[in-house]
Amino acid sequence: MALNISSVTSSDLDRTIAFYCDQLGLKLVLRKQQPRGEMAFLDAGGGMLEVFAPNGHITRSRDVPPLEAGMRHLTPAVTDVDGLIAELEASGTEIVEYPRAAHNTEMFKRVAFCRDPDGIVIELAERLEGR
Numbered sequence: 001m002a003l004n005i006s007s008v009t010s011s012d013l014d015r016t017i018a019f020y021c022d023q024l025g026l027k028l029v030l031r032k033q034q035p036r037g038e039m040a041f042l043d044a045g046g047g048m049l050e051v052f053a054p055n056g057h058i059t060r061s062r063d064v065p066p067l068e069a070g071m072r073h074l075t076p077a078v079t080d081v082d083g084l085i086a087e088l089e090a091s092g093t094e095i096v097e098y099p100r101a102a103h104n105t106e107m108f109k110r111v112a113f114c115r116d117p118d119g120i121v122i123e124l125a126e127r128l129e130g131r
Contacts, residue, residue, distance in 0.1 A: 005048045006074060008120055011060075013038050013053035015117045020049060023088060024076055024122075044076060061119040073113070073121035081110045081126045088114050096121060 010016035013031075017040055020026045026042040026049060037054035064070035078084050081099045089095050094115040102108035102125070110126040 005050050007050040007052065008074070008116070009058060009061075009118070010051050010053045011058045011118050013040060013051060016040075016051050016053070017042070019093075019117050020051075023091065023093070024078075024084075026076075046077075049074070058118075063121065073123045074116075075123040075125050077127050078124045079126065081112045081124050084124055085112045085114070094119075102126075 008016075017028055017031075020042050021028055026044050029041050029043050029048075031040040032038070034052075037052060039053070040051045042049040042051065064072055085095060085099055096113035096115060097111075099110050099112040102111045105128075107128060108125045109128055112124045114122050114124065116122055
């Protein structure tokens with residue numbers, strides 16, 4: 001089994017598409033109206049990110065507490081964590097943790113953390129060669 005789709009909820013679909021496509025390099029492949037809102041599918045290269053923007057007001061994402069089950073963050077693989085964080089910071093993106101050596105050195109060289117426009121934590125991971 002392969003996990004090919006992750007899903008997030010957005011308060012502003014245009015803003016979310018701009019963040020993930022213009023800043024992180026995903027590609028918009030489908031955008032359509034649904035009875036309860038609008039959705040988009042963004043190609044991440046090895047999988048898809050489904051974004052749903054419901055009709056009506058939604059609240060900002062909250063971090064999952066350490067002793068509560070839930071999704072902690074999304075982790076797209078990037079080629080240059082340092083350069084991307086510099087671009088994101090210059091554009092006003094909230095940076096949670098600046099680039100550092102990865103803890104899971106079997107998989108990644110460097111990582112950094114930021115938030116998407118709705119507060120979802122994004123871990124930017126620079127993979128080791130061959131991963």
